[in-house]
Amino acid sequence: MYRQLLLICLSLISLSAFSQTGNDGKMDSESYRPQFHFSPKEGWMSDPNGLVYYDGEYHLCYQHIPNGSSGQHWGHAISKDLLHWEYMPIALYPDSLGFIFSGCTVVDHNNTSGLGSKDNPPLIAIFTYHNGVAERNGDIRTESQAIAYSLDKGRSWIKYDKNPVIPNPGIKDFRDPKVIWNKQTDKWLMALAAGSVIKFYESENSLDWKYLSEFGEGKGSHVGPWECPDFFPLKVKGSGETKWVLLVSVVDFTNTPDRLTTATQYFIGDFDGKDFSCDQTDTLWIDHGKDCYAGVTFDNAPDNRRIFVAWMNSHQYGGQARGIFTHHWSGAATFPRELSLVKDKNNYRLDIQPVKEIVGLYGKQAKLDKAKIEGTLNISDKLQFKANQAELKLNFSSQSLPEKYGVCLKNNNGEFIELGFDKKLQRFYVDRTNATGVKFHDRFASFQTSLPYNPEKEIQWRILVDVSSVEMFVGDNQIVFSDIFFPSSAFDIIEIFTEGGTVNLKSGSVTELKSILK
Known part of the structure; x- marks a missing residue:
């Protein structure tokens, strides 16, 4: 989600909120809370971050502005079944380098980073710092990539003392790293949103990153900056074929109320270890509704499943809705969805269903x-x-x-x-x-x-x-x-x-x- 718009949205929350009493069947603030979707206990929730499975637990982090705060944190919850979630302490707080924007979490099974041990591999969160001071001073280099790690199953997090691991190269929108372990090369692979393209990087240890290539020029929808990528291989159902899937969210800055205000598109193609190629001509959307944005998948999920979760709200009206309807909390996650790949004649498409755990x-x-x-x-x-x-x-x-x-x-x-x-x-x-x-x-x-x-x-x-x-x-x-x-x-x-x-x-x-x- 475009964070400047989010802050503008929050600033427009109505102080003269419509009052709903909860009597005579009318709905009050808690009456709007989802009953089987994850929502924050309090405060603002948007992009899901740091989705990872480790040692029997699914970790769901998310962009979070606690009540009384003005800056983005990573909220945190865990689940054993993708259904019932336990609220955890905030995972990452803002610091002198900036607010904590979107990113991911991986399990460093082989301790390539040296931040843990073979017997206790670290969880590594890779995220974007957004420097508000630099932004106010007119510097476009506001965003850089950093890491934090956990040695106690995500209960506490230590920020790497040499952050940022990828400094800003002079790009205004440079954010939302998504990392996987690429079995083709035995290296970490990062997809990173950079303006109107996705840039790919690789690393042997998750600390030192090498630029590979970029994708996106002339591809898909470019109604606004690209954000919140995800990139992973997926087998085609009923065959031995494997394709690569790239998810990219996009914000429409036009004044029209169409479905592209906030949406996530996807590309299906091939990756040779350096370059991603895709010859599809249609723009494919993972969701056609108004309230599915910044969706990404869990790393390390059992049985190689690709389980997708998105933010079920919109920056366009989310702040106003909170001011009128939900008051002390805002936002929810989509119900977890399993992604699989199907081929119909010569076309590849994602098959999207609620997870079987439902x-x-x-x-x-x-x-x-x-x-x-x-x-x-x-x-x-x-x-x-x-x-x-x-x-x-x-x-x-x-x-x-x-x-x-x-x-x-x-x-x-x-x-x-x-x-x-x-x-x-x-x-x-x-x-x-x-x-x-x-x-x-x-x-x-x-x-x-x-x-x-x-x-x-x-x-x-x-x-x-x-x-x-x-x-x-x-x-x-x-x-x-x-x-x-x-x-x-x-x-x-x-x-x-x-x-x-x-x-x-x-x-x-x-x-x-x-x-x-x-």
């Missing part, structure tokens, strides 16, 4: 009968649990589709969010223009669409609803939408709808997702 949250379930739907079908009447805390699985026939069909989440106050498919456009969409009880930001209300999708077989919808957010996985798990909302009372009504025809529901279920909060 079954650990399953509660009661309602099965849906086959139905030919015209108009609306209320399915929340069948539930014996909260409709706004559930997983929907719906299988529709692709034959004789209506002009539009989909799912609507709503309350009795005239507020709703509509998730649909438009046959004429051949696109999935999310309509969030009526999803709040208070019109707090002119660009929050939005209509978002996916890339074109031509359904040739049964169409499977998977939707996670969590109090004030929805995540939709459709289009053979290649199209995802993530959106937050702030209704005046809970969206406790779920309807399947059609316009201009009928749709055949072949099967379906709605499953309760239990709260992770204590």
Whole structure:
């Protein structure tokens, strides 16, 4: 996330906040807190950082501004199952070199850094320092790369005494290192955002870095600076082929309210140890909603899994939303998603699904009968649990589709969010223009669409609803939408709808997702 905009956003928080009492079904500050997504106990949360698995624990760090502070830290939480998170003390604090911006954490199994030992390998956090003093003095060299390490499983962190390990070479936007151990070369490999490109570096010890190459000129979306890269090899499902995947987040600085305000694109190609090459011509998005940004994956995850987590909010309106709705906390993480690679004819695409661990949250379930739907079908009447805390699985026939069909989440106050498919456009969409009880930001209300999708077989919808957010996985798990909302009372009504025809529901279920909060 572009941090200067974040600070501007925070400064615009309304002091005359709308007051919600929590009485008569209305939602108060804690009522908007996600029940099965990670959110900070208090303060501001944005980019996930330092995602790593070590010795039975998943570590989730994140950009964090504690209440009463004005500078970025690394917040920290741990989990054994990717579901239930324990808040930990702040991992990294700002110091004389600057604020602690985004980065990653790796396990130095072979103690290449010499900062630990063979029997006790260090966790190494690689992050960006942002020097506010230099910025105020007009110096563009505000950002440099540094490391810290832990010898007690991430409980405490020691900053390297020779930081920065990569000084700024004279680039204004120079941040967000993502490092992996490259088995091809037996060296550390770093992807680093540098203005409108990604620069690659390598190191034998994670302390001394050598520049390799860059990628990005004329590739993908360049509506704003590139940020928060991730770079990793991934096997293609059903084959012995391996490709390299590059994730890059981008901020749109235009004044239009389109879906590119904050988004993460991805590239699939090849890496020869020095250069990344990619011949795709389409710009591919990991999420088409308004609230999925700065997503990266866990290092060292078991079974070589690529588990992705992003910030589920936007710098465009996040500060204002906190001032009006959530008050003492802000932001959440997307539900962890597993990334895999598929090949359809000559095209490679990411397959994106909620992690399999989600079954650990399953509660009661309602099965849906086959139905030919015209108009609306209320399915929340069948539930014996909260409709706004559930997983929907719906299988529709692709034959004789209506002009539009989909799912609507709503309350009795005239507020709703509509998730649909438009046959004429051949696109999935999310309509969030009526999803709040208070019109707090002119660009929050939005209509978002996916890339074109031509359904040739049964169409499977998977939707996670969590109090004030929805995540939709459709289009053979290649199209995802993530959106937050702030209704005046809970969206406790779920309807399947059609316009201009009928749709055949072949099967379906709605499953309760239990709260992770204590």
